Amino acid sequence: MKGTHMHDDIPQPPAAAVLEFRLPDLGEGLADADLVSWAVEVGDCVELNQTLAEVETAKAVVSLPSPYAGRVVELLAQPGDTVSVGAPLIRIEQPHSADQPSGGVDTHTSVLVGYGPTDDTPSRRRYPARKQPSGASPSGRAIAPGDDTGSEPARADDSPPTRGPAVPAARKLARELGIELSSIAGSGPGGAVTVDDVLGTTGVAQPGAHAHGGSDPAYTDLDMGTAGASTSEVRIPISGVRKATATAMVTSARTIPQATVFRTVDCTASMELLDHLRATPSPSGVAVTPLALVAKSALVALAEFPGMNAYWDEPNQEIVIEHEVNLGIAVATDRGLLVPNIKQAQVSSLTELAGAIGRIVDVTRAGRATLTDLGGGTFTITNIGVFDVDAGVPLVNPGESAILCLGAIRRRPWVVGDELAVRWVTTLGVAFDHRMIDGELAARFLATTAGLLEDPLTLLGRL
Numbered sequence: 001m002k003g004t005h006m007h008d009d010i011p012q013p014p015a016a017a018v019l020e021f022r023l024p025d026l027g028e029g030l031a032d033a034d035l036v037s038w039a040v041e042v043g044d045c046v047e048l049n050q051t052l053a054e055v056e057t058a059k060a061v062v063s064l065p066s067p068y069a070g071r072v073v074e075l076l077a078q079p080g081d082t083v084s085v086g087a088p089l090i091r092i093e094q095p096h097s098a099d100q101p102s103g104g105v106d107t108h109t110s111v112l113v114g115y116g117p118t119d120d121t122p123s124r125r126r127y128p129a130r131k132q133p134s135g136a137s138p139s140g141r142a143i144a145p146g147d148d149t150g151s152e153p154a155r156a157d158d159s160p161p162t163r164g165p166a167v168p169a170a171r172k173l174a175r176e177l178g179i180e181l182s183s184i185a186g187s188g189p190g191g192a193v194t195v196d197d198v199l200g201t202t203g204v205a206q207p208g209a210h211a212h213g214g215s216d217p218a219y220t221d222l223d224m225g226t227a228g229a230s231t232s233e234v235r236i237p238i239s240g241v242r243k244a245t246a247t248a249m250v251t252s253a254r255t256i257p258q259a260t261v262f263r264t265v266d267c268t269a270s271m272e273l274l275d276h277l278r279a280t281p282s283p284s285g286v287a288v289t290p291l292a293l294v295a296k297s298a299l300v301a302l303a304e305f306p307g308m309n310a311y312w313d314e315p316n317q318e319i320v321i322e323h324e325v326n327l328g329i330a331v332a333t334d335r336g337l338l339v340p341n342i343k344q345a346q347v348s349s350l351t352e353l354a355g356a357i358g359r360i361v362d363v364t365r366a367g368r369a370t371l372t373d374l375g376g377g378t379f380t381i382t383n384i385g386v387f388d389v390d391a392g393v394p395l396v397n398p399g400e401s402a403i404l405c406l407g408a409i410r411r412r413p414w415v416v417g418d419e420l421a422v423r424w425v426t427t428l429g430v431a432f433d434h435r436m437i438d439g440e441l442a443a444r445f446l447a448t449t450a451g452l453l454e455d456p457l458t459l460l461g462r463l
Contacts (some may be wrong), residue, residue, distance in 0.1 A: 005155070014261065017093070017095075018073060018091050018092070018094075019091065019094060020091050021085045021092065022087060023055070024085070025085050026057055026165075030057050031085055032082050032084045032085060033055040033082070033085075034057075034058045034081065034083070035081050036054040036079060037079050038075060040053075040072050040090075042073065043270075044071070045072075046066045046069060046070065046072060046268070048068065051066075052064050052089070055083070057371070058290050059366060060370055068092045068094060069094065070092040070094035071093045074091040076090075077089045090375055091449045098387065102354055133272060181193055181198075201230050218256065220311065221286065229398065236405065241336030244336075245337055252395040252397065252398050256312075256393065256395075256398070256433050256435070258396055258432065259431070260369070260393045260430065260431040260432070261432075261443050262427055263427070263447060264426070265427070265450040265455045266414055266423050266454055267427055268424045269453075270424075271409070273456045273457075274289075274290065274293065284351055284355060286351050288350060289357070290385075290406075291360075291381070292357055294381065294383075294453065295353055296459065297352045298381060298451050299348075300448075300449075301445050302346070302445070306321050307441055308401060308402050308432070308442070308445050309325055310322060310378075311400060311401060312435055325346040325379055326341040326344070326378045327341055327380075328340070328377035328380035328381065328400075329342070329357055331361050334365075335367070338374060339374065339380055340364045340374050341373070350459070376399060379401075379403070380394075380397055380403040381400060381403070381404045382394050382405050382406070384405060389407060389408060390410075390427055392428040395461045399432075401432060401437055402433065402437060402445075404428065405428065405431070406428060407428070407429070408426065409424055410425060412425040428450055430442055
């Protein structure tokens with residue numbers, strides 16, 4: 001009929017729901033994380049549990065699965081941004097359904113299964129998160145200098161861009177210098193491009209490079225700063241694991257009154273035992289290392305001196321002695337120094353302990369250590385002997401009471417009885433929190449550990 005709006009009687013499609021996904025609680029009391037890269041772009045259709053992005057904390061890289069299915073309408077953070085827990089990350093549009101609100105924005109903070117405790121779950125430690133470099137498109141791809149659109153050069157096909165392996169520091173430096181990583185031959189593990197490889201294309205010398213041409217781990221473990229106009233320096237942002245390490249060590253130095261005791265040990269009998277074990281085929285195929293034997297000796301000593309496996313509860317003014325030993329092993333990685341720990345290590349046999357150390361070190365160096373692996377340690381061992389260093393004074397990790405340092409094991413002149421002999425010798429040091437551990441307790445613990453290494457046959461009933 002003329003003048004009648006017939007379309008008014010036509011059923012209209014329901015309004016779409018725009019759902020907002022916020023950064024979930026990642027566990028271990030972590031308050032924020034850094035957005036590493038997006039796996040989706042605006043306009044993409046995503047499925048439930050499809051990976052949306054990768055975020056990095058001071059401890060681990062975590063993939064975030066989508067809690068919704070729908071179409072991406074907005075990315076609310078850029079790679080390199082530090083995002084607080086509960087802050088919005090992405091908006092996804094869904095067709096209206098009976099079980100989903102329509103029209104508005106869902107502002108609920110998602111806590112995904114497996115990500116860790118909710119806000120009311122206590123945690124003993126809080127760590128800062130990593131600040132990634134800026135200058136990437138919402139998709140996580142690099143933006144060429146002067147290009148503020150985030151778009152990529154046209155390609156002959158629609159296939160996604162490929163990028164070869166590279167350490168994070170090399171990616172950042174190449175991005176800031178406007179260098180295509182694909183044009184650089186990598187010299188790192190698996191052909192990965194290193195910082196030296198990138199600097200080699202510019203003629204900029206990397207500070208701290210060793211005489212033999214290798215890069216200094218103190219630089220390759222970190223994201224490199226902008227090289228700038230001057231070639232006399234390279235600025236390194238204090239971020240990621242380095243920032244977390246700095247915070248923890250400053251906290252340690254400021255809040256823990258520390259002391260260290262040392263013991264030089266004739267461990268010839270231990271080295272002979274290890275030679276015998278290596279020559280004897282093991283059903284598990286696990287090779288027992290000097291570190292594993294030291295760790296086992298320390299665990300036996302901790303059972304005798306449990307006050308060494310404790311922490312200081314400042315709010316309640318209590319010393320809390322832990323019954324279980326979550327044994328931390330300091331590991332040098334591409335991201336910096338990390339300390340994963342072996343849960344309930346006190347119940348492990350020597351072979352089980354050796355296998356656990358090998359696995360946790362491999363997982364951590366590969367970047368696959370979880371927040372659970374890296375949190376909750378009670379006592380730590382650091383092995384500086386692998387760097388051909390005789391002894392050191394480590395700092396106690398906040399939340400623990402002591403750390404054992406193992407130096408290089410060398411053949412040295414040693415007095416046996418009244419005779420001079422060549423023996424396998426090492427130096428052990430234990431740094432401890434003097435608020436709860438007196439020098440006598442630390443000395444007895446160290447003497448017991450050393451005694452077990454001098455006469456490892458006394459471990460036979462506990463291997």
